[in-house]
Amino acid sequence: MAEQTHADAVLETIATTRSIRRYRYEDVPSADLNKILWTATRAPSGTNRQPFRFLVLRNGPKAKQARRILGIAFRNGWQTKCSSEGWTIDTSTRGSTRRERMLQAMQQYVDEFERVPVVVLALYQRYRPIDAMEGASMYPACQNLMLAARALGYGACFSGWHRGVATELSLLFELPQDVEIALTITLGKPQGKHGPVRRRPIGDLVFEEGWEKSAPWVQDPPGTRFTGGGPPEARS
Amino acid sequence: MAEQTHADAVLETIATTRSIRRYRYEDVPSADLNKILWTATRAPSGTNRQPFRFLVLRNGPKAKQARRILGIAFRNGWQTKCSSEGWTIDTSTRGSTRRERMLQAMQQYVDEFERVPVVVLALYQRYRPIDAMEGASMYPACQNLMLAARALGYGACFSGWHRGVATELSLLFELPQDVEIALTITLGKPQGKHGPVRRRPIGDLVFEEGWEKSAPWVQDPPGTRFTGGGPPEARS
Numbered sequence: 001m002a003e004q005t006h007a008d009a010v011l012e013t014i015a016t017t018r019s020i021r022r023y024r025y026e027d028v029p030s031a032d033l034n035k036i037l038w039t040a041t042r043a044p045s046g047t048n049r050q051p052f053r054f055l056v057l058r059n060g061p062k063a064k065q066a067r068r069i070l071g072i073a074f075r076n077g078w079q080t081k082c083s084s085e086g087w088t089i090d091t092s093t094r095g096s097t098r099r100e101r102m103l104q105a106m107q108q109y110v111d112e113f114e115r116v117p118v119v120v121l122a123l124y125q126r127y128r129p130i131d132a133m134e135g136a137s138m139y140p141a142c143q144n145l146m147l148a149a150r151a152l153g154y155g156a157c158f159s160g161w162h163r164g165v166a167t168e169l170s171l172l173f174e175l176p177q178d179v180e181i182a183l184t185i186t187l188g189k190p191q192g193k194h195g196p197v198r199r200r201p202i203g204d205l206v207f208e209e210g211w212e213k214s215a216p217w218v219q220d221p222p223g224t225r226f227t228g229g230g231p232p233e234a235r236s
Numbered sequence: 237m238a239e240q241t242h243a244d245a246v247l248e249t250i251a252t253t254r255s256i257r258r259y260r261y262e263d264v265p266s267a268d269l270n271k272i273l274w275t276a277t278r279a280p281s282g283t284n285r286q287p288f289r290f291l292v293l294r295n296g297p298k299a300k301q302a303r304r305i306l307g308i309a310f311r312n313g314w315q316t317k318c319s320s321e322g323w324t325i326d327t328s329t330r331g332s333t334r335r336e337r338m339l340q341a342m343q344q345y346v347d348e349f350e351r352v353p354v355v356v357l358a359l360y361q362r363y364r365p366i367d368a369m370e371g372a373s374m375y376p377a378c379q380n381l382m383l384a385a386r387a388l389g390y391g392a393c394f395s396g397w398h399r400g401v402a403t404e405l406s407l408l409f410e411l412p413q414d415v416e417i418a419l420t421i422t423l424g425k426p427q428g429k430h431g432p433v434r435r436r437p438i439g440d441l442v443f444e445e446g447w448e449k450s451a452p453w454v455q456d457p458p459g460t461r462f463t464g465g466g467p468p469e470a471r472s
Contacts, residue, residue, distance in 0.1 A: 010387035015278045030453035037442045042251045060445040135371015140379035151246035206273045209296040217266035
């Protein structure tokens, strides 16, 4: 019984960890950061090489420079995305649809990027030629970070909008040639709350015996919320 | 207090999830598989596109063919690794060092691959040009799978040894051109048990303000076990 409760608690935590983009602007205590980062680094990696590194940006002088660089990049990234998708955002009133509220949340996220409590650059130290599968030794640690944050009452979001300024950041932090920024992760206490995420129906995602042959034993639990997969529910 | 206990349970589960390669040869009930896969697919992905798919191989005819193909590939992969590293494995006696026992466990894993209770091919459906960062939309779901399995009393292991036979497998399962096998995941009830993993000291992995500048607030909790990073503690 206790075992069951424990398992359910873990499964529920994983299943209700959503990307958090609106933060309460308060510092994250070092003890909590330590727990989050330590737990992140327990992830597996090929031959246990641990090519993942985490560069934490709080309020130091370089952190402030990096936030400015990233803030511009995030706003550019979002603007480009909005233009290409034809989205317009009215921030004068609260959106009346889920989609409008999401677009507003994204706009606020990039507008206030410099104030995000903690920014973590997830770094990958490459040890063999670039390969589509190398992320198997990097992103499990990032997911651990997100889940550990959520367990401790924080929220995180993954983003790739550092791409356009990766060279500037590499110079700022004197990253070696073989080190790449794999993700920008923002972290803090959520303004809103965690909760069930929206995904495609499980039958679209889990197959047995062949491509697109839905596993006959899969089913979404009651109350599951769905998405078609299009709008900016997560990072871009 | 209850909140604290819940958080600790989640953190401990993550931190004690190790790669499990020795399984009890019994089927995984469909209800548990469903929970594991459903939880896996709650992971984040870019713009919530969910490019991850999971092809579950149990005892169907194609699953059996795939197991044979993969079994050969895994044994070849391991043999190549042993040759290149100069490892020899004596399976006639139980290893007297941790390293010997790890090598033996790896040998047993590949020798008995066809008997692994469940094999999951984690598939990535590519929607833009190949990119080093694309795994950010794939491997968080794989890590969720591993953690959900562990929460329910199972164990999993990630491997990339399908590489040499990816074309054969793609033909067998009629995978579209844009779909790639991102990981082979084995899954079942562990023969041994989960427990603390070994990693580098946290100061080697978590920095603040600059490359290789250890964050002053990080510390490994008492009892942490360490590794230099070399031997085959994880997949290869």
